[in-house]
Amino acid sequence: MYAQASNERLTKWLMGAILVIAYAFLYMPIIHILFASLSSRPNFPYPPEFDYGSYIRLYTNTVYQDAFLNSLIIATCTSILSTVLGFLATVGVLRFGGRKALLYAAFFAGPLFVSEILLGISSMSLYYLVFELQGNMVTAIIANSVHCFSFCFLIMAALLYRYDWRMNEAAVVCGASPARAFYEVMLPLTWSGILGSLIVAFVLSLNGLDISFYLLGATPTMPSVAWGALRYGVKPELYALSSIINILVFAAITVLYFVARSDKKRPME
Amino acid sequence: MNQSQNGAEAPYIRIANISRQYGQVRALHDLSIDIDKHEFIAILGPSGSGKSTLLRLIAGLDRPTAGRIFFDGVDVTDLPPHKRGIGMVFQEFLLFPHRTVRENLAFPLRMTNQPPQMILERLDWAEAILSLNGLMDRYPNQLSGGQQQRVALGRGLVTHPTLLLLDEPLANLDRELRNEMEVEIRRYQKQLGIPFVYVTHNQEEALSMSDRVAVINGGKLEALGERQLIYDHPPTPFVARFVGKSTRFDGAFDAASKKVDLQRYNYSFPYEEVAERKGNARVEVFVKNERFELLPSRSGSAGIPCTVADVVLRGPFVEYILETEADERIIAVQPKREEPLALGTKLSLSWNPSQCHVFPAGR
Numbered sequence: 115m116y117a118q119a120s121n122e123r124l125t126k127w128l129m130g131a132i133l134v135i136a137y138a139f140l141y142m143p144i145i146h147i148l149f150a151s152l153s154s155r156p157n158f159p160y161p162p163e164f165d166y167g168s169y170i171r172l173y174t175n176t177v178y179q180d181a182f183l184n185s186l187i188i189a190t191c192t193s194i195l196s197t198v199l200g201f202l203a204t205v206g207v208l209r210f211g212g213r214k215a216l217l218y219a220a221f222f223a224g225p226l227f228v229s230e231i232l233l234g235i236s237s238m239s240l241y242y243l244v245f246e247l248q249g250n251m252v253t254a255i256i257a258n259s260v261h262c263f264s265f266c267f268l269i270m271a272a273l274l275y276r277y278d279w280r281m282n283e284a285a286v287v288c289g290a291s292p293a294r295a296f297y298e299v300m301l302p303l304t305w306s307g308i309l310g311s312l313i314v315a316f317v318l319s320l321n322g323l324d325i326s327f328y329l330l331g332a333t334p335t336m337p338s339v340a341w342g343a344l345r346y347g348v349k350p351e352l353y354a355l356s357s358i359i360n361i362l363v364f365a366a367i368t369v370l371y372f373v374a375r376s377d378k379k380r381p382m383e
Numbered sequence: 384m385n386q387s388q389n390g391a392e393a394p395y396i397r398i399a400n401i402s403r404q405y406g407q408v409r410a411l412h413d414l415s416i417d418i419d420k421h422e423f424i425a426i427l428g429p430s431g432s433g434k435s436t437l438l439r440l441i442a443g444l445d446r447p448t449a450g451r452i453f454f455d456g457v458d459v460t461d462l463p464p465h466k467r468g469i470g471m472v473f474q475e476f477l478l479f480p481h482r483t484v485r486e487n488l489a490f491p492l493r494m495t496n497q498p499p500q501m502i503l504e505r506l507d508w509a510e511a512i513l514s515l516n517g518l519m520d521r522y523p524n525q526l527s528g529g530q531q532q533r534v535a536l537g538r539g540l541v542t543h544p545t546l547l548l549l550d551e552p553l554a555n556l557d558r559e560l561r562n563e564m565e566v567e568i569r570r571y572q573k574q575l576g577i578p579f580v581y582v583t584h585n586q587e588e589a590l591s592m593s594d595r596v597a598v599i600n601g602g603k604l605e606a607l608g609e610r611q612l613i614y615d616h617p618p619t620p621f622v623a624r625f626v627g628k629s630t631r632f633d634g635a636f637d638a639a640s641k642k643v644d645l646q647r648y649n650y651s652f653p654y655e656e657v658a659e660r661k662g663n664a665r666v667e668v669f670v671k672n673e674r675f676e677l678l679p680s681r682s683g684s685a686g687i688p689c690t691v692a693d694v695v696l697r698g699p700f701v702e703y704i705l706e707t708e709a710d711e712r713i714i715a716v717q718p719k720r721e722e723p724l725a726l727g728t729k730l731s732l733s734w735n736p737s738q739c740h741v742f743p744a745g746r
Contacts, residue, residue, distance in 0.1 A: 287443075
């Protein structure tokens with residue numbers, strides 16, 4: 115009895131330790147950057163000496179601000195565009211795909227496997243040659259949406275796969291117009307998937323360097339400015355910037371977590 | 384709903400020459416049914432017969448390839464489902480899982496923009512008539528199957544619709560609950576006085592609840608009539624086979640002697656009505672299992688000789704599984720007696736010729 119109890123305690127302790135190591139592996143670089151951005155000695159910030167100078171310099175640096183704003187615009191538009199398109203594709207495949215649904219789905223997920231650099235270069239030349247479009251924010255948003263679409267499609271397809279489309283019919287025979295059936299029944303039952311898709315597309319296009327880089331040229335975005343800055347040595351502003359982005363991303367993940375939990379809170383059984 | 388403009392003559396619901404084709408597949412072919420205002424009609428058919436398609440066409444969830452549908456004299460064929468003023472109950476209930484019972488019941492009232500006072504009244508009414516007391520604030524997944532079924536019925540009925548469509552609503556319930564709900568559903572229909580169109584593949588449900596039964600097979604209307612009539616006088620071999628539990632025999636009709644001879648048994652019975660063909664015509668004979676007469680076997684008796692192979696007790700009834708000399712198994716249903724027949728008893732099986740149904744074979 116006693117041996118068994120201590121065995122259990124040992125197992126539990128070991129599992130806890132493994133969890134801590136795993137988290138450390140994942141988060142040490144991120145925490146290091148946070149430390150570095152808050153330190154007066156960014157190159158070796160241990161033991162920490164707190165200093166907010168890099169954040170103030172970042173605040174006064176218009177290049178970074180422009181880049182941040184551009185990235186925000188690209189990420190917001192991309193996440194909305196690719197989620198709307200992904201939602202339509204999901205509805206099409208799941209509802210009207212019939213026996214070929216898997217084939218359609220495979221081709222919708224295909225762009226996932228094309229590397230971002232290739233997609234960036236090819237979008238740039240295609241838009242220029244065929245449509246005579248110069249690289250600008252709009253083309254950057256379109257190219258990013260191509261990349262994010264597949265992620266959005268997969269996320270929403272996984273969730274809507276379990277959605278019973280006859281719920282819409284049930285709503286419609288109750289007197290709801292198709293639009294009201296969508297808002298009153300379908301959206302409340304599937305919105306966690308839609309929000310997940312929005313957040314993933316937002317994060318992907320906010321941080322993606324390659325596609326925006328080829329399509330925007332001189333217009334700065336966060337990743338391209340960060341990449342450019344590397345050539346002249348890492349500056350503490352960059353650390354501050356990364357930390358802010360990381361915090362934003364974590365905020366998004368937290369939102370997702372609470373959404374998922376509020377979904378589960380609804381009594382099962 | 385609009386008053387009928389054609390006077391009292393026009394039927395309340397008219398389904399006129401409806402067809403539905405999916406590519407090459409004919410789901411429904413030229414089908415017409417009129418339904419009265421106070422009628423409970425059962426649409427009975429095997430799976431794939433087109434009965435669910437018919438229900439979806441009435442609901443407006445699908446459009447007919449040809450034909451029209453009228454509600455109270457108004458052509459609704461081109462109206463979308465949410466403008467038809469109907470209620471519908473689904474086999475899988477399809478309650479909205481993110482809404483409480485109260486919100487589920489209020490949903491059709493809100494969608495049709497009823498005043499708040501009316502919504503409250505109707506919710507009270509539904510709570511009382513469906514005995515949902517104490518369940519109103521629960522979520523559907525906290526309810527038992529029978530309770531979910533009652534909420535689904537309530538959601539179909541709260542608006543007092545033009546008609547209620549029921550798509551196999553009892554198929555997911557266990558037997559005992561099903562019998563209970565059959566009585567309940569019929570009671571609601573009588574109380575509300577609106578037509579119920581009840582689709583089922585279960586002939587017991589169709590017979591126990593409805594006023595009239597429409598039998599559908601292969602997209603066509605096989606029979607439409609009072610339930611008693613459909614049961615006692617099936618107009619086609621399909622109906623004879625599908626409604627009630629019957630045994631089928633192959634036979635030949637001899638026009639000269641006006642007799643039907645069974646092919647595999649030395650048994651014949653007088654029969655008048657097979658007039659379609661002259662001379663010896665092959666026929667199918669259907670006998671309802673409860674209409675067999677069982678007599679002790681005696682030499683020279685006229686019936687089909689058989690032995691009791693098994694006895695199944697069904698409460699007030701007994702099913703005798705009989706083995707004939709031709710190695711066929713026949714089920715005969717009899718009222719339960721004090722002493723059921725013992726296994727191995729030799730019997731002579733016969734029936735009253737007026738109680739069986741004879742159709743020309745090979746149709």
